Amino acid sequence: MRFRLSFCIFSCFIIIHLLFTASINNAETNDAGEFTIDHIIPHIGGRYSYTSFLNNSHYYDFVTDWQEPAPGIYRQTHNNKDGSQDYAIYQVNEDTIVGSESGFALANGEGSIEKTIAGTNFVFQRQSPGGIWVSQYKTIDSYNNITEYKCACQYMGLEKINILGQDVQAAKVIWEKECTAARQSLYSEWGPAPFFSKGEDWYVEGMGLVKRTCRISYEDSQELSCVVLLTEILAGE
Numbered sequence: 001m002r003f004r005l006s007f008c009i010f011s012c013f014i015i016i017h018l019l020f021t022a023s024i025n026n027a028e029t030n031d032a033g034e035f036t037i038d039h040i041i042p043h044i045g046g047r048y049s050y051t052s053f054l055n056n057s058h059y060y061d062f063v064t065d066w067q068e069p070a071p072g073i074y075r076q077t078h079n080n081k082d083g084s085q086d087y088a089i090y091q092v093n094e095d096t097i098v099g100s101e102s103g104f105a106l107a108n109g110e111g112s113i114e115k116t117i118a119g120t121n122f123v124f125q126r127q128s129p130g131g132i133w134v135s136q137y138k139t140i141d142s143y144n145n146i147t148e149y150k151c152a153c154q155y156m157g158l159e160k161i162n163i164l165g166q167d168v169q170a171a172k173v174i175w176e177k178e179c180t181a182a183r184q185s186l187y188s189e190w191g192p193a194p195f196f197s198k199g200e201d202w203y204v205e206g207m208g209l210v211k212r213t214c215r216i217s218y219e220d221s222q223e224l225s226c227v228v229l230l231t232e233i234l235a236g237e
């Protein structure tokens with residue numbers, strides 16, 4: 001459950017500066033107030049520490065880093081304190097970001113990969129305030145479980161928020177995401193859990209995601225409230 005829930009909390013959708021103040025000064029917003037790729041993907045090599053909360057209680061901490069293994073291909077990795085990793089791979093084409101693969105790896109070497117096999121997982125498209133983008137796609141994982149997703153996002157414009165003690169202009173995005181377990185493999189001991197989630201994200205240009213609030217509903221279970229906060233910018237090696 002923890003891995004599936006961590007994907008819900010941090011997916012649907014981060015850079016190195018030695019001082020946080022320097023980051024803020026370099027994160028200049030564009031004159032039109034548009035939502036651009038520079039809000040989603042930070043400078044490559046950056047590492048960020050996040051804390052997540054579930055139903056107002058501390059859930060778990062993780063460190064996120066970004067790499068560019070090939071031109072136009074970006075890998076976002078969440079390193080958890082128990083030695084496990086969650087990751088996502090994105091393809092960038094001009095002003096569009098598409099999610100092609102995600103997965104997790106346990107400390108003992110076990111894990112799973114989920115790849116898009118139909119439709120398009122639009123993570124981002126350049127938008128002016130009020131702009132909407134939607135995606136509908138199907139994935140298959142390492143256990144041959146097939147899952148369908150629907151996601152709709154709207155860019156609300158720039159909003160001033162306080163992050164790490166600094167007031168910054170952040171791009172606010174609201175979103176809804178639905179997961180439907182289309183087929184569970186006969187060879188799998190577990191299958192994808194259907195859920196419906198909705199939330200709000202805040203992105204700072206050149207820094208990526210700095211805050212997320214969301215609510216997740218699974219079938220036959222109580223609705224969960226989640227918060228993810230940027231807690232520290234870590235120096236690169």
